[in-house]
Each structure stands twice: as C-alpha cells, then as structure tokens.
C-alpha cells in the first residue's frame with residue numbers, strides 16, 4: 382500500500398491500529414468543524430489523549446496533510462469496521478454552523494485525492510448509496526453527529542459522479558485516431574485569421590479565446606490537450622500552436638498530451654505518442670518534476686513515485702514512498718513528484734517499454 386503523492390505536510394498521529402485488518406475498499410469524508418490548517422490538524426491528532434485521527438486532512442487552501450499512513454487504520458468515524466476498510470479524510474470549513482461550508486479549493490482537492498486513492502487501491506468506482514452499504518460513507522452513518530455538515534453532505538453525489546468520470550477516462554487518444562496527421566502552418570507570430578493555424582514563440586500568444594491552443598515544449602512534446610482558450614503561455618524553448626475554426630478543429634482532433642509535434646516543409650506533423658520531457662538528469666527533484674538517475678543513489682525523499690528501467694523495460698509498477706534508491710549500473714531510475722509522479726503512475730506499469738533519452742531529455746512510453 383502506498384500513500385498519496387498529493388500530500389503537502391505529514392505529521393503521523395499515535396492514534397491508529399497498525400496495520401489495518403482489511404483491504405482498502407471505502408472512502409469516508411468528514412469535516413473539521415473549524416477552519417484549521419493541515420499543520421494545526423496535525424497538532425490536534427498528536428496527543429494520545431485525543432484518541433482521534435484521520436488518514437488525510439485538507440485545508441481551505443487545498444493543501445493535504447497525512448496523519449495516518451494508508452496501510453494503517455485511523456480513528457475517525459466511530460466505527461472500527463468502517464475505518465479498517467476506509468481511507469478517512471477530514472476537510473476544513475471556511476464557514477461555520479449551521480451549513481459548515483467548505484472552500485472550492487478544498488472540494489477540488491478532495492475530488493483529486495479520492496481519484497488518487499481509488500486508482501492506487503484498485504477501487505473501480507465510488508458508489509454513494511446514502512447508507513453504509515456503499516463505499517463512500519459519512520461519519521453520521523455511524524454516530525449521532527452533524528459531520529460532515531449539510532454543505533459537504535449535499536456534495537456527496539457530485540463527488541462520486543466526478544470521481545467516477547475521471548476514473549473512467551482511459552488513456553485518451555485523439556478523436557481522429559490517425560497515427561500521424563498533417564496541417565499547413567499559416568504563419569509564425571502573426572495575427573490568427575479565420576481558419577488559420579499559427580505558431581507563437583514569444584511569451585504568450587496574445588490571441589482571443591475563440592480557438593484551440595496547445596503548448597509544444599522544447600522537445601516537440603505536447604504538454605496538454607488542446608484547450609479552447611486564448612493568450613496561452615509559451616513554454617521555454619518551445620511554442621504554442623493556435624488554431625481558429627477548421628484549424629482549431631484539426632488540433633482538437635489530432636493532438637493530445639504526450640504526442641510528438643514537429644514542423645516540416647511548412648506543415649505541422651502530429652504523431653500519436655506518450656512522451657514527457659525530463660526536468661533533469663542526476664539532479665535534485667523539485668515540485669512536479671520528472672528526473673532520471675543513471676548512477677549512485679537517487680537522493681530523493683519518499684514523496685514521489687520511482688521506477689527502475691532495465692534494458693528498456695520497467696521492472697515494477699512505480700513505487701511511492703521509498704526514495705533514495707540505488708541505481709544499478711547500466712539502468713535508469715525515473716523519479717516523479719506531484720503531477721510528474723502521477724504521470725509515471727498512470728502511464729508506466731511493470732513490463733512497460735520505456736525509452737529514456739538523457740541527451741535530449743525525454744521519456745517515451747511504448
């Protein structure tokens with residue numbers, strides 16, 4: 382069992398059963414009945430006399446604290462049977478009684494955390510039945526309490542729907558399904574006319590919102606799906622493709638995050654692929670960074686996913702929570718924090734073919 386890569390702060394509470402006596406099958410959402418930071422919540426759960434804890438907490442800024450590792454049972458829901466099976470999450474309130482409102486940031490992070498918990502623990506979907514038979518449960522199903530409060534309780538159907546929608550997004554391929562697609566490039570760093578495809582190399586595109594835009598990084602890799610937005614930021618050493626009308630539709634139909642994109646003879650060529658640029662080689666791993674290690678030990682902390690690549694093949698699923706692992710001669714270790722760790726987890730499994738190019742600085746998953 383691993384812990385979430387979304388954690389910003391860890392303070393382990395003594396109030397837990399180690400290990401839990403069941404596989405993780407459920408999520409139970411609570412409210413803090415106060416506007417506490419993740420640090421303050423750690424202090425609440427620290428004394429043995431408190432006799433309470435939670436696996437995770439989320440504060441009103443959307444920061445995540447961990448107080449009981451997932452492999453252990455937290456004391457949260459007044460039900461040992463539930464908590465042995467559940468990951469419990471406390472959410473701070475940015476408003477008081479009677480509604481106990483929670484911030485949009487906290488709600489968004491809660492959904493993100495639930496998706497992450499389900500993916501790592503093999504929970505196929507969240508089923509909110511309104512009683513304890515489902516796998517999304519509330520404190521007030523087990524005890525006479527207002528927890529999780531009317532505002533958050535009202536969001537439970539939405540939380541389940543949104544988590545399930547994201548769990549069901551398989552590896553997304555472009556709608557056209559073409560391995561390689563081409564479109565005429567109509568200009569560079571000029572105004573974007575009707576149905577034109579323009580490349581922007583400055584700081585931002587300066588375009589209006591009526592088109593699709595996709596950033597292409599220094600290695601020719603799309604860093605996200607095309608979005609219907611204007612004035613996108615240009616990645617360092619790369620460019621943004623901006624398409625209006627038919628050209629925008631072409632971008633949407635043929636480019637996805639991780640695809641390789643190049644410009645040849647005045648045409649844009651988009652090739653279906655699963656690539657990501659490295660943020661460094663044999664160097665410290667910063668927030669949301671993907672680093673390749675080729676020698677010695679990684680020197681990383683436990684807050685990321687790491688995977689060994691031997692003869693171009695991943696030897697395990699990416700492992701969370703170890704850090705500072707040994708790099709055998711002639712092999713690679715890929716280490717990802719935050720969004721890069723999630724990318725590793727989503728795209729690499731034991732046996733996946735992975736090409737690591739430390740000269741150009743990118744990773745390609747076959």
Ligand SMILES: [Zn+2]
Pocket residue numbers: 410411412457458520528529
């Ligand atoms: Zn509660």
